[in-house]
Structures are given as C-alpha cells and as structure tokens.
Amino acid sequence: MTVTGKLVRVYQVDKQIRGLKSRLRAAERFLGEQSRLLGELEAKKVAIEGQLRQLTASASNEEGEASRVNERVEELRERMNNARTNKEYKALLTEVNTLKEERAKHEDGAIERLEKIETLRTQLAEIEAQHAERVRMTEVAASERKEREAEIKDRLKALEGERDQVIEDVPGSALQAYDELVEQREDEAMAPIEIADRKRHEFTCGSCMMSLPVESMSALLSHGSLTKCVSCGCILYLEENTREAMTPAAKK
C-alpha cells in the first residue's frame, strides 16, 4: 500500500471519530450554556433578595420614625389641652404642625419603599419561576450529555483501537504532516482529486475546488506519494472510481 493509501485509512477512521465526538461536543456545549444561564439567574436572585432585605429594613425604620414622631404629637396635643395661655397654646400648635410634616415625610418614605418592595417581589417571583425552569433544563442537558457519552463509548473505543493499528504502517514524517493538517483543518485535512475534464487533463482539489497541475494526478497514480494541493495545502488522494477512470482499459 502507498503512503497516501495508508494515510487515507487513518483519515477515514479519524473522520468517524470526529463524527461520533461531535454529538457529544454539541451536548457539552448545550450543558455549558444552560449552566451559564442558570448562574446568571442565581446572581439576579441574590441581588434582588439583597435589595429586598435593605428596603424592608429601611421601610420599617421609616415606620418607626413616623410612630416616634406621632407619640410626640400626641404628647403635645395633651399639653395643648392643658395650656394656660394663648401664647403657650400657639407655640405648641406650631411645634405640632412641624412634627406633622415630619411624620408625613416618614410615612411617605415608608410607602415609597413598600411600593418598591412590591415591585421587587413580583420580579423575584418571575426570576424564581425562570430559575426553576432553567434547573430542569440543566438537568436534561446533563443527562443528555451522559447519554451521548455512553452511546459512543464502545464504538469510540473500537475506532481508537483501529486507529492505533492503521497508523503503525504510516511513516513518521507523513503522519506528522497529516496530524498538523488535521489540527488546522479537521475533515479538510485530506481531499480527493476530482476530474474536471479527463481529456484535457483538468483536475481540481475536492476541498478548495481549485485546479491542480497534472503532476499531482500522475504522482498519485504512479507512486501514491504524499501529494499536497498547490492551493490549500491539503493532502490529496484518489478515490477508487477516479483511479479506474484514469487507468487505461488495457492496464486494468
């Protein structure tokens, strides 16, 4: 078998391995995305819960202030009832009016905070519902990932064993060239030569579709030596029907 023929065997096994792993990778990406979204919702939840704690404390503080001022108002009213002079009465009345304004300010402050609390509680309920939904999605994603992994395990192991066998025959330098290309191009590391026009000796690269010199075809036909596309650099090979089409009938 030629170097190219040996590499094609490795390439075909690798393509199957990548195909198998791609479903697992997709499941992993999906799980990653679900976990990320779940994390975002958790952060939002924590932030709103913090705001709620703060607002609840400050609302009850305002309510406390309002009732403290109110007690003072009641006290002053009592004293107004017992006022001995008009002057004393008027002084107390002025003080009461000032305190009433202060009380109203605290009451408004409390109401304002209670309204904000109401809005935040609605938001929190929505986020909690989304969170519960996302938890379910994450669980589904995790079990899907596990399933994909189990699904391919045996087949993957068999293919990896097959790969170990077929690479044994491949010369080190060719394997290295191939591995480097796989690193960059995955399934496009190798490509078949395609016949554009046999009579005119027009051939193209199956990966980049650019035309190839006739030497590429003859190198593969005669020695099957490592032949790269002059345009994209992938390793070229001949499919069986192309080889047959290029071999004169007498030679078959």
Ligand SMILES: [Zn+2]
């Ligand atoms: Zn090419």
